[in-house]
Amino acid sequence: MAPASHRTKSSGPAPPSKTLVLDNGAYTIKAGFSSIGGATEPKIIPNSIARDRDRRTYTGSDLEKCKDFGEINFRRPMEKGYIVNWEAQKEIWEHEFFENKSELYCEPLETGLILTEAPNALPQLQTHCDQIVFEEFGFASYLRCPGPTLNAYNDIPHHFFKALAREATQPLLPAEIVVIIDSGYSHTTITPLLQGRPIQAAIRRLDIGGKLMTNYLTRLISLRQYDMRNDIYLVNEIKEATVYMSKDFKADMEVTWKGPKGDRRPLYETGGGIGKDYVLPDYHNTTKGYVRDHDPTNAGKLKKMQTGKSAEAAEDILTLRNERYAVPELLLNPTDIGLRQSGIAQLVMESLSCIPFGLWPGFLANILVVGGNANIEGFLWRLNDEIRALAPTECFVRVGRPEHPIISTWNGGAELAKDVDRLASMSITKQEYEEFGAGWVQRKFNGQ
Amino acid sequence: MINFGVREVAMSTVPDRPGWAYVPDTGLNASVTALQPTSRKRHRTELVGDNSAKQDAKLLRDLAALDRESHRDVSIPVPVRNRDNAGRVSHGKVTPAVRKILQSQKTFGNYLGDFEAHVAAGTQPVSLPPAPNAPRLAPIPASATPFKRSHKKKDPNAPPKEPLRKSSMPVLKAESSHLPIQNSVGEEKLADALDPPPHPRDKDPLLRSWIPSIPTQEEIMKLLTAPPLSYNKAKGNWTEDDRRKPVRQFCEVCGYWGRVKCMRCGGRVCALECLNTHKEECFTRYGA
Numbered sequence: 001m002a003p004a005s006h007r008t009k010s011s012g013p014a015p016p017s018k019t020l021v022l023d024n025g026a027y028t029i030k031a032g033f034s035s036i037g038g039a040t041e042p043k044i045i046p047n048s049i050a051r052d053r054d055r056r057t058y059t060g061s062d063l064e065k066c067k068d069f070g071e072i073n074f075r076r077p078m079e080k081g082y083i084v085n086w087e088a089q090k091e092i093w094e095h096e097f098f099e100n101k102s103e104l105y106c107e108p109l110e111t112g113l114i115l116t117e118a119p120n121a122l123p124q125l126q127t128h129c130d131q132i133v134f135e136e137f138g139f140a141s142y143l144r145c146p147g148p149t150l151n152a153y154n155d156i157p158h159h160f161f162k163a164l165a166r167e168a169t170q171p172l173l174p175a176e177i178v179v180i181i182d183s184g185y186s187h188t189t190i191t192p193l194l195q196g197r198p199i200q201a202a203i204r205r206l207d208i209g210g211k212l213m214t215n216y217l218t219r220l221i222s223l224r225q226y227d228m229r230n231d232i233y234l235v236n237e238i239k240e241a242t243v244y245m246s247k248d249f250k251a252d253m254e255v256t257w258k259g260p261k262g263d264r265r266p267l268y269e270t271g272g273g274i275g276k277d278y279v280l281p282d283y284h285n286t287t288k289g290y291v292r293d294h295d296p297t298n299a300g301k302l303k304k305m306q307t308g309k310s311a312e313a314a315e316d317i318l319t320l321r322n323e324r325y326a327v328p329e330l331l332l333n334p335t336d337i338g339l340r341q342s343g344i345a346q347l348v349m350e351s352l353s354c355i356p357f358g359l360w361p362g363f364l365a366n367i368l369v370v371g372g373n374a375n376i377e378g379f380l381w382r383l384n385d386e387i388r389a390l391a392p393t394e395c396f397v398r399v400g401r402p403e404h405p406i407i408s409t410w411n412g413g414a415e416l417a418k419d420v421d422r423l424a425s426m427s428i429t430k431q432e433y434e435e436f437g438a439g440w441v442q443r444k445f446n447g448q
Numbered sequence: 449m450i451n452f453g454v455r456e457v458a459m460s461t462v463p464d465r466p467g468w469a470y471v472p473d474t475g476l477n478a479s480v481t482a483l484q485p486t487s488r489k490r491h492r493t494e495l496v497g498d499n500s501a502k503q504d505a506k507l508l509r510d511l512a513a514l515d516r517e518s519h520r521d522v523s524i525p526v527p528v529r530n531r532d533n534a535g536r537v538s539h540g541k542v543t544p545a546v547r548k549i550l551q552s553q554k555t556f557g558n559y560l561g562d563f564e565a566h567v568a569a570g571t572q573p574v575s576l577p578p579a580p581n582a583p584r585l586a587p588i589p590a591s592a593t594p595f596k597r598s599h600k601k602k603d604p605n606a607p608p609k610e611p612l613r614k615s616s617m618p619v620l621k622a623e624s625s626h627l628p629i630q631n632s633v634g635e636e637k638l639a640d641a642l643d644p645p646p647h648p649r650d651k652d653p654l655l656r657s658w659i660p661s662i663p664t665q666e667e668i669m670k671l672l673t674a675p676p677l678s679y680n681k682a683k684g685n686w687t688e689d690d691r692r693k694p695v696r697q698f699c700e701v702c703g704y705w706g707r708v709k710c711m712r713c714g715g716r717v718c719a720l721e722c723l724n725t726h727k728e729e730c731f732t733r734y735g736a
Contacts, residue, residue, distance in 0.1 A: 051524045059527060075524040076517060079556035086549050091526045120682040122563050128549045135543045190684075194668065200676040204684045207515075215514045220703065229519045257704045261721045322703040335695045337514065338507040340686045347684040355671065356663040394658075447673060 015424045016140040019112040019417035020097065020104075023147060023410040024089075026078035027185035027210065027372070029060070030410040031096065031104055033111075034417035042410045043104060045096055048074040049088055060092045061103075068283045071230045081118035081186035081209075082125050086132055098137075112427065113139040114413045116147035119189050119203045123442060130441050134433045143427035144445050146203075148180035148189060150412035151370055152196035154402065172419040177362035179351070181344060181383075182409070183373035185210040188331065188344060190351045192363055197447065202354040204347045208334055210372055213327050214239050216337065220323045226316075234289070238278050238318065239327065241291045245378035246325035256321040269296045274324060280316040294319055328376045332386060345386035364391050367399045374405035503714045560679060567678065701725050 021039075023030035025047060032042035043061070050058040053071045066072070077089035097104050113133060117126070126144065133142050152174035174196020182189045188206040192199045218235045221228045228235050246252045255272040259265035268275075271294030281289045330336055332343035342350065348367070352360055367387070369380060384399040391397050402408040416423055428441055513519065542550075649655055663671075676682075697706035699718035706716025708723055713730050717723045 049524050049526065051522075057524065057527050073518060073520075073522040073524060075522070082556060084554070084556050084559065086552070087526055090550065120677055120679050122559050122679055124559055124563065131543075131545050132549060136546045189682075194672060197672050199671050199674070201671065201674045203677065203682050205682045206684045211517070212514050215516070218519075219514070223700075224702070232518055253704060257718075258702060260719050326698070326703055333696065335686075335690070336698065337511065338695075339511060341684045342687045342690045346687050346690055350685060350687055356660075356667060358660040358662040360660070446675060 015420050016110055016112040018106070018110075019114055019423065020106055020139075021114045021410055021413035021417055023116045023150075023407075023413065024078075024083065025184055026076060026081050028406070029092070029096070030407050032410065032414065033104070033106070034414035036418055036420055039411075039414035039418065042407050042414075044406070045092075047078065047089075047092060048076045049091065050074050059095045061096060067287055069231070069233045069281075069287070070283050072233050074233075078186070081184065082121055083117075083129060084125065086128060090132065090136065093137075108137045108139045111139060112141040112143075112417070112423070114143045114145070114150070114417060114423070114427070116150060116409060116413070117144055118186070119146040119148065119191055119198065119200075120205065126442060126445070127438050130433070130438055134430055138430060141424070141427045141429045142433075143423065145426075146191065146198055147409045148182045148191035148370070149193060149196060149198050150409050150416060151175075151180050151182075151368060151402075152178060152193050153412040153415040154408060155415075156366070156368065172415060172422065175366070177359065178366040178368055179348065179363050181348070181367065181369045181374075182371045183209065183331065183344075183369065184371040188371075188373070190344070190347055192351060192355060194359075199355060202351045204351045206331070206334065206341055206344060206347055207339065208330050208341075210236075210239075213243075213330060213373075216330065217243075217323060217327045220326070221318060224323075225318055234280070237289060238320070240375070241289075242276050242278060242320050242324050243328050243376060244325055245328045245332075245376055245382045247378060247382065249325065249329060252325055253322060268321075270294070271296070271319075271321070275319060275321045276324065278318045278320060280318060282316065294321075328373070328379065331373065331379075332382065343386070345383060345390055348387055349390050360392070361395045364395045365398045367397070368408075369399060369401045370405045370408040372406050374401045500714060563678070564680070 018033045018035040021030075021032060021034050021042070023042075027047060029045040029047045030042045031045060032040045034040070045061045046063045047060070048063070049060075050063055050066065051073050052058070052066060052068055054068070056066075058066050075088055077083055077085040077087075077092065079085075083089050096102055097106055098108070099105065115129070115133065117129070129144060130142070133139055133144075153172060154175075156175045156178060175193065176195055178193050180189075180191045180193060182191065187209045190202075190204045190206075192202050214232060214236045217239050218228050218232060221235065221238075252274060255267055256274055257265060258268045275294030276291050277294050278291050279289050281287050326336070330339075332345060334341045334343060341347075352363060355363065364387070367383075369383065373379065380399050380401055384397060387399065388397045402411075404411075416426075428444060433441055697716045698704070699706045699722050700715050701717055701722035704718040704722075706718060708717050708719065709715070710717060710723065710726055710730055712727075715726060715730065717726045
């Protein structure tokens with residue numbers, strides 16, 4: 001049957017000249033074009049329709065025009081990391097890619113598409129996605145693949161383990177053996193890749209992502225200081241600016257303890273190197289908050305009001321102490337909030353338990369963390385430490401992250417799109433979709 | 449599940465109708481059970497520590513709240529555009545399938561429920577629409593195989609040997625992936641260079657190092673071609689090791705270790721001062 005398929009391929013239309021690489025995350029879309037000649041820089045677009053308190057709506061990248069993020073609300077087309085609401089998703093895509101004046105304008109009939117999805121998607125949702133891509137937009141060719149797999153096309157030894165760079169003349173080959181920990185907005189997935197292909201039986205998911213951590217921080221702040229439940233966007237900024245992964249949880253806990261009544265610890269007042277003040281924006285003079293070290297003499301508005309003084313001159317301050325490390329700690333100890341799952345380190349080992357022992361050394365020595373949470377300070381160190389404790393003694397454990405963890409998946413996709421032949425062998429054309437139908441597409445993308 | 453002694457019998461009579469289905473009732477709504485797929489009843493006996501059912505309910509409620517997008521329900525309509533094609537790219541007419549997808553108001557929980565019900569009933573999870581043209585069965589295997597073969601090409605020499613040299617020089621190994629042609633030659637040279645000179649006690653059983661055997665090509669292909677797990681199966685477990693460890697408790701007021709338990713609600717606090725703060729709220733909530 002091989003010649004037959006060969007004939008179909010050669011008689012088919014030439015592959016499209018450029019490819020739209022679309023890493024469709026639940027929080028942000030990473031999008032840009034790539035072709036044989038090279039790739040553009042990806043654009044990071046909020047994947048949401050937002051409405052501020054003046055009831056103005058902002059679709060996708062319009063959000064940067066927004067000046068007042070107080071009480072802003074978001075509608076996100078994705079739920080749990082999967083595209084569920086196509087009405088909103090189509091609106092955002094159209095706004096970003098198919099309007100004449102948009103920055104990433106393209107004509108779908110002449111463009112190929114690489115679209116990422118979270119692993120273990122529901123077949124029904126995958127089929128919806130395929131139908132929309134072809135029947136509504138009509139892309140010339142299309143590859144839908146789990147996001148983590150694209151990371152394998154990055155030059156992992158060079159960018160992440162500081163080896164020699166791949167020469168431009170060498171053919172593109174996916175990394176042979178690597179574990180991708182993709183920690184994003186909705187969840188964290190652990191995907192072992194062999195030859196750039198996922199070992200499906202070993203993919204594991206931890207239901208903790210940026211969203212849950214932001215919500216948790218919101219709860220802590222709302223209980224202890226101001227009610228921030230309507231300002232999730234601001235809390236997310238606070239989270240990105242302040243949280244860190246503790247190297248020694250117990251010791252940090254002691255530093256940030258206020259001490260029993262009548263015996264206040266001086267370390268608590270001064271912050272002990274952990275306490276930080278976040279100066280909140282008032283959205284009149286300032287639109288962005290900032291962090292500074294905790295200063296006990298510079299009391300915030302809340303404290304001034306409590307002591308009965310005029311609060312006019314003071315700025316609004318949130319003092320963060322144990323919140324800073326208790327929040328990311330959830331990634332390694334989900335039971336802290338009662339979630340009955342093991343932490344990332346345990347899940348890496350659980351994932352490896354589905355793989356023959358002979359491959360463990362290779363996987364353990366090549367663990368790559370991508371996604372927004374990889375930016376958390378101290379995360380790699382701690383993860384390395386925890387996996388080290390669980391892995392067999394003989395194995396070498398190495399955890400790394402790309403320079404820009406958020407766009408790493410996109411970069412991999414852009415690399416893949418430069419290799420037109422490889423991409424063509426993996427993707428399907430509009431013609432094939434029309435001839436063989438959605439069921440065939442499903443099987444092909446599942447590698448069956 | 450409260451079933452009043454009525455047992456659910458046959459799923460076979462359930463028509464395979466998309467849109468709705470009988471789902472095994474796991475006690476809570478789908479978004480919560482997706483997070484914690486156990487019934488409340490089992491919870492009461494096996495939960496973390498010695499919590500009461502009331503506390504468990506609170507825990508589940510809190511977790512569901514953490515999973516939400518915002519604490520209020522907001523509905524933001526898609527902005528209305530003028531439909532005169534000004535500034536809007538026309539993609540031809542909307543097909544019925546697309547219209548159905550666009551108008552769907554189903555949530556992820558709905559889709560997951562549908563999927564689980566289909567799996568439980570043993571039917572095809574997705575009712576795939578037929579191909580726009582006449583579907584032909586023959587080309588499927590033909591065009592599906594090259595997809596795999598494109599990867600196979602480089603398999604024969606690469607995967608079984610690479611992991612052997614794992615920890616000693618992982619960087620080299622990953623790098624060698626870019627030199628597929630020179631692989632076999634380069635590897636021998638490397639092996640020669642790295643092998644230490646023989647030593648009389650090499651055969652000593654105490655000094656022998658052990659390298660796990662590398663899976664065969666067939667085993668690796670089997671791993672790579674396995675179908676994806678379902679959404680719920682891919683969820684990470686709470687491993688046995690972790691179950692044995694005591695769960696850390698934190699003060700609900702200040703976040704320090706939760707060493708004291710509120711007699712009234714079972715919530716944890718760190719010391720007397722925080723307990724008093726907690727009591728104010730605890731007593732007003734339930735009425736003193």
